Amino acid sequence: MLIEIRNQAFDPWQEISRYQENCGLVPGSYGACATFVGTLRDFNQGDKVKRMRLTHYPGMTEHQLSKIAEQALSQYQLLDLIIVHRVGDINPNEPIVLVAVWSAHRAAAFDGCRQIMEYLKSSATFWKKETLESEQRWVSSGVNQ
Amino acid sequence: MSITVRFFASLAEELGFDQKTLDRKTVAHKSPLTIEEVWREVADRPPPENLLCALNHEYADFKQHLKDGDEVAFFPPVNGG
Numbered sequence: 001m002l003i004e005i006r007n008q009a010f011d012p013w014q015e016i017s018r019y020q021e022n023c024g025l026v027p028g029s030y031g032a033c034a035t036f037v038g039t040l041r042d043f044n045q046g047d048k049v050k051r052m053r054l055t056h057y058p059g060m061t062e063h064q065l066s067k068i069a070e071q072a073l074s075q076y077q078l079l080d081l082i083i084v085h086r087v088g089d090i091n092p093n094e095p096i097v098l099v100a101v102w103s104a105h106r107a108a109a110f111d112g113c114r115q116i117m118e119y120l121k122s123s124a125t126f127w128k129k130e131t132l133e134s135e136q137r138w139v140s141s142g143v144n145q
Numbered sequence: 146m147s148i149t150v151r152f153f154a155s156l157a158e159e160l161g162f163d164q165k166t167l168d169r170k171t172v173a174h175k176s177p178l179t180i181e182e183v184w185r186e187v188a189d190r191p192p193p194e195n196l197l198c199a200l201n202h203e204y205a206d207f208k209q210h211l212k213d214g215d216e217v218a219f220f221p222p223v224n225g226g
Contacts, residue, residue: 038226054225055153055154057151057202057218060199060202063203085226096226117226120225120226121224121225122223124226125199125220125223125225126223126224126225126226127153127154127155127220127221127223129154129155138155139224140222141222141223
């Protein structure tokens with residue numbers, strides 16, 4: 001299991017490939033890998049977004065990610081998973097979040113991946129502040145986005 | 146009794162600080178202190194309608210009582226992913 005909050009840009013596809021090669025998953029044991037990659041758009045609510053600053057609650061956020069990961073592993077009998085979440089200044093087209101889960105069958109992979117993402121949107125202690133052309137603004141709750 | 150109080154995101158900006166400490170002298174006469182009483186001690190305004198709080202890195206209820214060494218956090222609705 002890989003859970004990280006990073007302040008540097010990352011390539012989600014390299015993360016998945018590298019992790020799958022080295023994590024100890026037994027070849028043939030998994031039949032599905034579901035992934036979600038969230039990327040920063042250059043627009044929001046009709047405005048051009050130049051960049052975004054993501055902040056978190058050090059200590060609490062890491063604790064939350066570990067808990068949701070353990071819960072998803074248990075509930076969906078996942079074999080392994082990755083959660084990588086950016087903080088700091090993010091430019092449009094840079095990944096914000098990667099969730100990847102491995103399981104024997106697709107339903108568990110889809111459901112487990114979605115459950116983790118919904119938790120990240122609704123409960124994990126992250127906050128977003130956008131820089132627009134002429135102002136900065138805090139982004140409201142992303143539960144339905 | 147000492148309690149660390151932290152503030153995040155837009156809330157910290159609006160208040161003008163991101164951390165305060167309530168020491169023994171400040172809270173002794175109010176023990177056992179609740180989280181909503183902590184807000185009244187540290188902020189010069191009513192709590193925002195959508196205010197969330199945590200106690201020792203877990204979401205909490207405003208009526209929860211505190212003990213020495215606790216860390217309380219106040220913050221607006223979250224937005225990850």
